[in-house]
Amino acid sequence: MTSLWTRRAIHLAALSFLTANLGVSAMASEINTNIPVTLINSFEVPEDRLADAVRSWEQARDFLKEQPGYITTRLHQSLSPQAKFQLVNVALWESPDAYQAAIQKLGKSGIVAEFKGISFHAALYTVIREDE
Numbered sequence: 168m169t170s171l172w173t174r175r176a177i178h179l180a181a182l183s184f185l186t187a188n189l190g191v192s193a194m195a196s197e198i199n200t201n202i203p204v205t206l207i208n209s210f211e212v213p214e215d216r217l218a219d220a221v222r223s224w225e226q227a228r229d230f231l232k233e234q235p236g237y238i239t240t241r242l243h244q245s246l247s248p249q250a251k252f253q254l255v256n257v258a259l260w261e262s263p264d265a266y267q268a269a270i271q272k273l274g275k276s277g278i279v280a281e282f283k284g285i286s287f288h289a290a291l292y293t294v295i296r297e298d299e
Contacts, residue, residue: 201262203238208289209252216284220254223281230278231258236265252288263291 212220224242231237240258260266273279
């Protein structure tokens with residue numbers, strides 16, 4: 168018998184795979200978990216585009232924080248200029264469904280076009296272990 172956490176992890180892995188490989192519109196609607204999730208989105212940013220990337224992130228953040236299910240987000244910058252991922256966004260959402268709906272709206276808003284030339288790698292995660 169598969170545990171609830173294992174089933175949730177499998178659902179989120181499938182959702183992340185579909186998001187990363189097939190795009191937002193291909194995210195499976197049958198994956199219906201009602202659990203809080205963490206979005207981790209790593210950005211590959213050309214050196215001369217860092218300020219643009221931060222401004223684009225701020226625009227996306229301002230849009231997404233008005234969407235149902237949004238909890239919070241934080242943008243992190245690497246301390247090393249040689250790091251592959253200069254920026255990493257960590258956001259909390261009430262559920263994968265809330266995230267999916269918000270990202271679909273974001274895609275239609277035109278804000279995503281601001282990220283042209285910036286590669287990002289996004290996936291949803293759920294906590295499976297914590298320190299006590």
